[in-house]
Structures are given as structure tokens and as C-alpha cells.
Amino acid sequence: MEYIYIGNVKIKKTAALAPMASVADRAYRILCRSFGACYTVSELISSKGLCYNDKKTAELCTVTEKERPMALQIFGDDPEFMKRGAEICMKYSPDILDINMGCPVPKVVNNNSGSALMKDIDRACEIVKAVKSVSGVPVTVKFRKGWSRDSVNAVEFAAAMEQAGADAVAVHGRTKDQMYSGTADRDIIKQVKQAVSVPVIGNGDIDSLESCLDMYDTTGCDLAMIGRASYGNPFIFDEIDSYFSGKPYTPPTIEKRMEVMLKHIGLILENSLKKESLAMKEARKHAAWYLKGVYGAASFRNRCCTLESLDDAKKLAEEVLKAAENAGQK
Ligand SMILES: Cc1cc2nc3c(=O)[nH]c(=O)nc-3n(C[C@H](O)[C@H](O)[C@H](O)COP(=O)(O)O)c2cc1C
Structure with a gap:
């Protein structure tokens, strides 16, 4: 079995569970982790919500032992709020803090957060630095291929995130404009991998053991991350974990x-x-x-x-x- 390190956090090199708001809640994460997902990430959490003492904070931020290694994922457009939000998250002892710079939904991008930050690299860097300054745990950034077909900048963006202090990057191979349509571009993940020296998490359209292996082979990424293919199917993590552990796998009856x-x-x-x-x-x-x-x-x-x-x-x-x-x- 191979392992990767994000900062000092040791993670099996099998398949991680992607953050999914309204789907991958604590129950989902515990279940997928028990089936072999090697790493989990919380649903996105608003930094402003954290700072204004949103009553959902504890529900969103609590990290149970059964989900570890686990990241809390925060979003926002303001470095100061992100810093304070990160400080609040740290009270819940996550293993990693992840910053969302990939969310395409209007409510988020219209506030210059999520994937809108791909259009403002300087601000994105300030946010990473601000979060890093208080985190005490590794900080990662999850983003997309770019904002639109005409502004594909994942490679430049990844290099800037690394420069700003990110300990790993996760790339979903679609632009913001694509939302979830078309197919995820694995070549962009390969290009990101070649451009940075921190671990790269490859994400998008992995729906089987074979496509997980293909993600590793074609991109050279350090960790594969699965979202939608785990719907009603935590078994996908068992199949991938069994493969890498050399254990036999039996599909579920x-x-x-x-x-x-x-x-x-x-x-x-x-x-x-x-x-x-x-x-x-x-x-x-x-x-x-x-x-x-x-x-x-x-x-x-x-x-x-x-x-x-x-x-x-x-x-x-x-x-x-x-x-x-x-x-x-x-
Ligand atoms: C219902 C849903 C909710 C999502 N919520 C988040 C989120 O909170 N944070 C985030 O970074 N990505 C979020 N994503 C994006 C996924 O993490 C992932 O990047 C995307 O689904 C592509 O991976 P897949 O093809 O394996 O599903 C969400 C995706 C879906 C389908």
C-alpha cells in the first residue's frame, strides 16, 4: 500500500471522498470512510456564517474520529473573514483545512467566492496566506480547470496557490461554465501535476475502479477523489481499497x-x-x-x-x- 502526505497528514493512496454539500454529510462520510474512502472533506462552510456565529456551525464543523483524516472546507471572498473562519474551524481539530475555489453555484460566485476566485489570483493568494497564518494544519485548495473555456488557468492558478503556501491542490477537470456537463478533462490535471511539487488530488468523473486507475495513470496525480459515483454506492471505495490492498473484492448482493x-x-x-x-x-x-x-x-x-x-x-x-x-x- 502506498501513502501520500499532505503536510504531515498521512493518507492511503486509494480514493478520497469529494466534498458534496447536502449529500456528503457526517453520516455519508462515516459510511464511505468505513468502506475504505481514505480521506474525507466536509461540505462547504461559509466563513462569514462562522464569524456571525451561525447556529449550524457546530453541526458543520464537528469532526468525529470515524471521519479522519478529514478536512473542513471553508469558502468566502474576504481574507480577514477567511482567517477568522479558519480560527473557528480550528477549535474543531480538523486534520486539514480546505479552501473552496471551485464552487460554481450563483449564490457563491455572485459573492466573488468559490470558482470566482479563479478570476482573481491575487485575492486567492491573500486568502491562502490568511488561512495559513492561523491554521497550524495543512491548507489545501480545491478548484476547477478555470472559469470558462476562454480562461482556462488551472496550471497558473495551482502554481500561485503553491507559492502562497497551499500544501496540496485538488483539481476538478471542468470549467465553472461547464458546471457538471461534458466530461472532466484529465489532461489539465496532468499539466497541474507537472507544474507543482505539492500533492495533486485528481477529481472528476471517476465512476469505477478502472476509471480511478486511469485517473492515476493518465494524470500522475497523487490522490484520486470521488464524488457522485458514490451515491448509493460506498462499495466503490471498498473495491478500490481492496485492489490496492491486494484483497479480493466481491460486489454487493x-x-x-x-x-x-x-x-x-x-x-x-x-x-x-x-x-x-x-x-x-x-x-x-x-x-x-x-x-x-x-x-x-x-x-x-x-x-x-x-x-x-x-x-x-x-x-x-x-x-x-x-x-x-x-x-x-x-
Ligand atoms: C451535490 C454536490 C455538491 C457539491 N458540493 C461541493 C462542496 O461543498 N465543495 C466542493 O469543493 N465541491 C463540491 N462539489 C463538487 C465535487 O466535490 C466534485 O468536485 C464534483 O462532483 C466532480 O467529481 P465527481 O465527478 O466525482 O462527482 C459538489 C458536487 C455535487 C454533485
Whole structure:
């Protein structure tokens, strides 16, 4: 097994879980980590929200042992707020602080944060320096290929981030304008890798062991990072971890998928500060993702919108297994 170091943080060179707001919450991170994700990153956290004592701060910033090694990810456009936000994050003892300079959503870029910072390299550098000055842990920056097709600057940007003190960079091979359309460009990740000496995390469209290996081979990146392909599929981390550990991997049966779906919902209920009915609303989309490919998936997925409790989910799982058995899928 190979390891990489981000600063002094040792990470298995397998596959990391990408930060995903409203998806990769604490329950999701704990689950993926238990399946072999080697590193996790929190959902993006507003530096201004932190400074104004947003009541969600503790929920967003708490780092449990089961998620480590883990980064807290902050965003913002103002170096001073980012510095104060980083100081608040540090009270929660993250292993790494990650700065979001890749988010494409209007609410974020219209405030000159997220990927808008790719258009203002000087400010981006000031932010890295400000966060570095108080962090005491490695600082990383996650960004995209560039703002638009006409302003692809990931290589220059990465070099500037390194110069400003970033201990690693994560690159999603799409421009901000692409949002999530088209395919992620792996060549830009390769170019970034050649341009900097800090570790490079390669991200975008990894959806299998094969495409993870391809990310390593074609870009030379130090760590692969997976987002959407883990929806209802924490098994992808097991497959990749097994490969690198030289252990046999068995794809999950339907029984296993249902068992993990229920475990996931249990984790959501355990880790959410919301009451069960509200936490179940969050759990519904996850439940639906676990049903991909099962017999009668469309109607079972519709049922997910009505789940009100873990018991409802258990009944659904039983019916899915029964339908699979009747259809000879088991
Ligand atoms: C629902 C969703 C939420 C996301 N939230 C964040 C976020 O909070 N911070 C961030 O840096 N990237 C965020 N991303 C981008 C992912 O981390 C990742 O860069 C992107 O999904 C590409 O990787 P993939 O093809 O493996 O999904 C988000 C992506 C999705 C789909």
C-alpha cells in the first residue's frame, strides 16, 4: 500500500471522498470512510456564517474520529473573514483545512467566492496566506480547470496557490461554465501535476475502479477523489481499497445493498440534530440511490418519497428483496 502526505497528514493512496454539500454529510462520510474512502472533506462552510456565529456551525464543523483524516472546507471572498473562519474551524481539530475555489453555484460566485476566485489570483493568494497564518494544519485548495473555456488557468492558478503556501491542490477537470456537463478533462490535471511539487488530488468523473486507475495513470496525480459515483454506492471505495490492498473484492448482493441502505439511514438519524421525520426527508434521496438497478426500481424509488421512519425503510427493503426473489434476481 502506498501513502501520500499532505503536510504531515498521512493518507492511503486509494480514493478520497469529494466534498458534496447536502449529500456528503457526517453520516455519508462515516459510511464511505468505513468502506475504505481514505480521506474525507466536509461540505462547504461559509466563513462569514462562522464569524456571525451561525447556529449550524457546530453541526458543520464537528469532526468525529470515524471521519479522519478529514478536512473542513471553508469558502468566502474576504481574507480577514477567511482567517477568522479558519480560527473557528480550528477549535474543531480538523486534520486539514480546505479552501473552496471551485464552487460554481450563483449564490457563491455572485459573492466573488468559490470558482470566482479563479478570476482573481491575487485575492486567492491573500486568502491562502490568511488561512495559513492561523491554521497550524495543512491548507489545501480545491478548484476547477478555470472559469470558462476562454480562461482556462488551472496550471497558473495551482502554481500561485503553491507559492502562497497551499500544501496540496485538488483539481476538478471542468470549467465553472461547464458546471457538471461534458466530461472532466484529465489532461489539465496532468499539466497541474507537472507544474507543482505539492500533492495533486485528481477529481472528476471517476465512476469505477478502472476509471480511478486511469485517473492515476493518465494524470500522475497523487490522490484520486470521488464524488457522485458514490451515491448509493460506498462499495466503490471498498473495491478500490481492496485492489490496492491486494484483497479480493466481491460486489454487493441485493441483500448487502439493502443492509447498507438501512445502515446509512440509521447513521443519518443518529447524526442529525433534526427530528426523525425531518432527517428522513434527507434520507429519501439516499434510499432511492441504493435502488438503482433493482427489480422494479422505478416504483420503489417513488416509494422513497414517502419514507417517514427507519421502520418504513425496513419494510421497503423487505419488499425489494421479495420482488428480486420473485423475479429470480437473487
Ligand atoms: C451535490 C454536490 C455538491 C457539491 N458540493 C461541493 C462542496 O461543498 N465543495 C466542493 O469543493 N465541491 C463540491 N462539489 C463538487 C465535487 O466535490 C466534485 O468536485 C464534483 O462532483 C466532480 O467529481 P465527481 O465527478 O466525482 O462527482 C459538489 C458536487 C455535487 C454533485
